[in-house]
C-alpha cells in the first residue's frame with residue numbers, strides 16, 4: 074500500500090512523539106493505579122511500591138477481560154432498534170452502524186444485577202484492577218498489531234487521512250485503516266463506546282460495593298462519583314449516533330492511540346476518583362454535595378445543549394429548534410452556526426465537559442491532587458483536540474472558518490481562551 078508520503082502533516086510530534094506515547098500512556102495509567110491505593114496518593118513522584126510481574130500477570134484477569142469483550146461483542150450483535158448510516162466515505166459509500174449501545178448498557182446492568190443477587194462477588198473486582206489493566210495493556214498492543222497487519226491488505230480508499238506516513242511506529246500508533254471491519258462488525262465503533270465505557274461504570278460500581286463491604290455503607294462522595302459518571306456514560310450511549318460524526322470515527326485511523334484509549338485508559342484511569350475514595354475516604358456533607366451536584370448539572374446542561382444543537386442542525390437545519398439560529402454559509406454547502414451555544418465559544422461542548430470533570434473531582438476533597446488528574450489531563454486533551462479540529466475546519470471551510478473565528482473569538486472559555 075502506498076504511504077501518504079511526506080506531504081501528510083505528522084501529528085503528536087511525529088514518530089518520536091508516537092514512540093514516547095506508546096510508553097508514556099501505559100506507564101501513566103499504572104502510576105495512577107498504584108498511586109490511588111498508596112498511602113500518600115501522590116500524583117507526582119514515584120509510587121511507593123513497584124509491583125513485580127507476579128502482581129501484574131494473571132491468566133484469570135486475562136480470561137475475565139476476554140469474557141467481558143466477548144459479552145459486549147455478543148450484545149453488539151443483537152438486533153438494534155435502529156441502523157444508522159455514517160458520513161460519506163472517500164469511495165462515496167456509507168457504512169451502516171447498529172444503534173444498540175444503550176440497550177447493551179441496560180442488558181449488562183440486568184446481567185450484573187442478577188449476578189450480584191446470586192452472590193457474584195463484584196466488589197472483588199476492585200482488587201484485580203492491576204492485573205486487569207496489565208491484561209488490557211498486553212491485549213491492546215496485540216490487537217493494534219493485528220489492525221496494523223490487516224491494513225496492509227486494505228484498499229487505499231479505506232485508509233485514514235493520517236497514520237499512513239510509511240513510518241511503522243507512527244502508523245502503528247495513529248492507526249492506518251479508518252474503519253476496520255470483519256463483515257459488518259466495526260471494530261472502532263464497537264470499541265469507542267462499549268467495553269471501555271461500560272467497563273468504567275462497572276469498575277466504579279465494584280469500588281462502591283467494596284467500600285460498602287469495608288465500611289458498612291457507601292459514602293456520599295462515592296455515591297456522587299458513581300452517579301455523575303453513570304449519567305455521562307448513559308448519555309453517551311443514549312446519543313450513540315452522535316459518535317458517527319466525531320473526529321475519532323470520521324478522521325482518525327484505528328491504531329494503538331484509540332485502541333488503548335478505548336479499552337484500557339478509559340476504564341482504568343477514568344475510574345480514578347472512585348479508586349482514590351476506596352483507599353482514602355473523604356468526609357462530604359449535604360450542603361457541599363448539593364453545590365457539587367449543581368456544578369455537574371450546569372456542566373451537563375451546557376455539554377448536552379451544545380452537542381444536541383449541533384447534531385440537530387447537522388441532521389436537519391430546518392428543524393424548528395435550530396431554524397432560527399444565525400449561520401455563516403461555507404463553500405461546501407454546509408453552514409456554520411454562529412449564534413446559540415456555538416456563538417458563545419467555538420467549543421461550548423468542551424466547556425460543559427470540563428465543568429463536569431471538575432464536579433467529578435470535588436467529592437474527593439482538596440487534600441490531594443491525584444483525583445484532579447482527570448481534570449488536568451482532560452484540559453490538555455481538549456485543548457489539543459480543539460487545535461486539531463480547528464486545523465481540519467480551516468482546511469474544510471477556508472474563509473468561512475476565518476469569519477467564524479472573528480465572530481466567535483474565544484475557543485473554549487469565554488473571555489479567557
Ligand code: NDP
Pocket residue numbers: 318319320321376380383387407408409410411415419420422423426458462465466477
Ligand atoms: P465536536 O462535537 O466538537 O465536533 C467538531 C465538529 O463540529 C467540527 O469538525 C465541525 O464539523 C463541527 N462544527 C464546529 N463548529 C461548528 C459550528 N459553529 N456550527 C456547526 N458545526 C460546527 O467534536 P468532538 O468529537 O471533539 O467532541 C464530541 C463530544 O465528545 C464533546 O462533547 C467532547 O467534549 C466529548 N469528548 C469526550 C472525551 C472523553 O474522553 N470524555 C474525548 C473526546 C471528546 P462539521 O462542520 O464537519 O460538522
